[in-house]
Amino acid sequence: MKTRKPSRHARLLVALLLVAAYAWLKIMSAGHRDRPLDFPDVGMVWTGMPTTGTSLDSATQMDEEAARRAAIRRKILEDIDARAAAHEEAIATLCEGTRTEITQGLDEATEAASRQIESILRALCGFKGCAKLCYRIVKDSASGSTETDAMIHTELNPKLIDPCVAAAARAETALARLADEAARAHTGLATDLMASANGIVEEGGLAGSPGLEGLLRKIGEVQSQAEDIAIASGVSATMVAASTASLAFTATAKSVAISALGTIANRMGASTALALGAAASDGPVPLGDIIAIVIEIGTATWCAYDLYHAQTTLRDEMGQSLHAAIADFRRTSLETAASQIASIREAAASEKARMLCTLKAEIESDGDVRLSDSGTTTR
Numbered sequence: 001m002k003t004r005k006p007s008r009h010a011r012l013l014v015a016l017l018l019v020a021a022y023a024w025l026k027i028m029s030a031g032h033r034d035r036p037l038d039f040p041d042v043g044m045v046w047t048g049m050p051t052t053g054t055s056l057d058s059a060t061q062m063d064e065e066a067a068r069r070a071a072i073r074r075k076i077l078e079d080i081d082a083r084a085a086a087h088e089e090a091i092a093t094l095c096e097g098t099r100t101e102i103t104q105g106l107d108e109a110t111e112a113a114s115r116q117i118e119s120i121l122r123a124l125c126g127f128k129g130c131a132k133l134c135y136r137i138v139k140d141s142a143s144g145s146t147e148t149d150a151m152i153h154t155e156l157n158p159k160l161i162d163p164c165v166a167a168a169a170r171a172e173t174a175l176a177r178l179a180d181e182a183a184r185a186h187t188g189l190a191t192d193l194m195a196s197a198n199g200i201v202e203e204g205g206l207a208g209s210p211g212l213e214g215l216l217r218k219i220g221e222v223q224s225q226a227e228d229i230a231i232a233s234g235v236s237a238t239m240v241a242a243s244t245a246s247l248a249f250t251a252t253a254k255s256v257a258i259s260a261l262g263t264i265a266n267r268m269g270a271s272t273a274l275a276l277g278a279a280a281s282d283g284p285v286p287l288g289d290i291i292a293i294v295i296e297i298g299t300a301t302w303c304a305y306d307l308y309h310a311q312t313t314l315r316d317e318m319g320q321s322l323h324a325a326i327a328d329f330r331r332t333s334l335e336t337a338a339s340q341i342a343s344i345r346e347a348a349a350s351e352k353a354r355m356l357c358t359l360k361a362e363i364e365s366d367g368d369v370r371l372s373d374s375g376t377t378t379r
Contacts, residue, residue, distance in 0.1 A: 109167030116159035125315035260314035
């Protein structure tokens with residue numbers, strides 16, 4: 001049988017197909033210069049089976065990585081908000097605990113002081129106490145001494161002033177501890193944010209990514225700054241209030257004594273007051289005082305009558321004044337402590353807001369992907 005040669009048209013068609021195939025290979029090579037060209041399996045092409053080894057488009061890969069980084073940033077921002085809310089709640093709990101501790105301490109101290117008022121009134125407002133106060137009021141007026149204050153303070157100090165000042169000191173300690181705990185909580189928040197951000201990046205499979213590594217370094221810098229924070233507590237304000245109150249206790253008692261006994265003290269001379277004081281004394285009476293008593297016995301008689309009736313007035317007025325002074329001390333101390341607690345809480349909130357503002361600004365502007373308000377990404 002005679003073999004027929006391909007016609008000229010058939011040979012031309014084969015040549016054109018070869019040229020087209022060569023051109024197609026050149027075009028494909030130009031689009032994949034960054035990586036070796038993956039040729040399809042010729043056998044599978046001829047058999048009509050699916051080809052393997054084709055690479056993803058470079059632009060598609062870049063978009064996918066950018067989306068992953070954006071998702072990680074969004075997750076870090078969400079984590080920051082959640083941890084910031086937990087931090088704020090923890091600070092609120094600390095402040096409330098401190099307020100309760102201070103209130104209980106002041107209540108215990110003022111109740112103990114109030115129970116001692118009856119003992120104070122027996123010592124200062126009985127006939128003997130009134131006579132001694134009259135003598136000291138007259139002597140202070142004549143010589144400029146302060147024996148009246150000393151007598152009253154000696155009686156008030158262990159029973160009323162000391163418990164109140166001790167409660168103020170405990171309140172001061174509680175405020176200082178609150179400020180320290182708030183500063184530690186701030187440092188703990190920064191440390192937790194750093195550890196959590198690292199975990200989120202690793203979980204996202206982008207550990208070592210240049211853009212995210214830079215972000216983690218910036219978070220670490222904020223953490224280092226937080227470690228040096230000190231939140232001011234205004235310590236000593238409560239003690240100042242306590243010292244002022246202790247002076248007020250003595251001044252109140254003296255004012256009441258002068259108001260109730262001043263008329264009697266002014267009417268009697270120093271020797272008459274001395275006579276009454278010596279007559280009421282528990283110890284031996286000196287010879288000079290005995291002579292003064294004899295000389296002033298007439299004056300002392302009618303002054304003693306007035307003094308007897310004045311002690312009832314003095315007792316009632318001093319009792320009311322001391323109770324009011326204790327209540328005022330409690331109120332002032334609680335107001336001062338509340339103001340200091342509010343200052344500590346405000347300082348903690350301010351430092352937290354400053355840190356979070358810095359972090360969020362770094363996260364949202366880091367790298368080649370910026371998070372918009374809607375959560376989408378733009379390049």
